[in-house]
Amino acid sequence: MNTQTLKPLRHFIIETFGNGKALDAKAVLEQAAPSYPGEKYCSVPSIAEHLKALKAVGILHEDGSYLDDKGKLVSMYRISEYGLEKIEKK
């Protein structure tokens, strides 16, 4: 059994950044989807909102951005020192 499924989505998202890589909402969804199968809550818009909130409170840093095929801004995020401390403390 995948014990990560038991974690709330925002908690899972923080841990996804634990390896220090920069990720966007789509990349996070790819990692989260297998643990939250069939849940409409686990979607790109929902994850993007979580990422913005995590950036505002300093857990993530914005680490670049680009325009997608539709000209929409896509932000990349990376874990901050503060975020890493939070992961280690849990």
Added chain:
Amino acid sequence: MSTANAATLEGLKLKQDLGFAKKGLVWALLSGITWGFDGVVLAMAFGIAAFADESLWLLAPLTVAGLHDCFSAFWLFIYNLFTGRMKELGRTLRSKHSRLVMLGALFGGPVAMSCYFLGAKFAGAAYVMPITALYPAVASVFASVFLKERICKRAWIGLMMCIIGGIVIGYTPPEGAVGSEFYLGIMLALVATFGWGIEGVLATSSMDYLDPAVALNVRQLTSAVVFLCVVLPLAGGWDMIIPALTANVSWVFPVAGFAGALSYLCWYRAMNMTGVSRAMAINITYSLWGIFFSALLTDIEITTSLLIGAAIITTGMVMVVGNPKDMVNLRNVD
């Protein structure tokens, strides 16, 4: 990347960040408006004949508060059901981070409400109301210490103005000599102030890991259960529940519960987007909106003190909001 493209990207990023911060301010303002409406509607419950008995001075308001939180929890459950958050609610209830939400619910719900009513009984509303109005300041101190939240001097001044405005609006002159239980009443008022102040910080801290809508549902479920299973039995029992739900104004409970759920939902989201101190300062404008809804729904007299209080709150709110660009990063962290 060309300089023009980089400038476009920077512009879009700033727009996105500002949009997020401004959305948080709108949530905070909506939380104040709906809380003002909630208070005016819920006050109608005190007109229920069964509550008129003097001996029910504690049980009646606690029954009203308990029913409010029960309906609020119900509406939030429905919201989370229709937005696909049911499994997230289960995961959150099992998560250790929800314990902080539950602790905040105890402080901000049953503990603060009970202490507020007991304090008002022992010391008088004239003393208790200005003390409890300080809860956003208490929350801001906790937020700057425990959450390392950035609060500039202008925001502190604005916050104090919001509090003073709230006191001006709600002030009632003291009634005669104070009794021997006066200091107990003041102590209870301080506990209520602490309870409401600490709730926001505990909730915001836990929302680093939890979805605000789901965390709030946990908050209201905890509060409702403790009101029903602990507070009401201690305050005299469940005798008032049936008369309240069968009275001709029983509609106020689901309506106020809905407004309360909406208000808390906006407030929890706002705390997560604009920081505890800003969200609380804007939320406290509920006393201003309370006047507006009272003027619409009741026969309240608009006095000079109400207008002065409203002007002070509005000025304070503008100072707290300041420049939304300051809200792009809320905490003093690396």
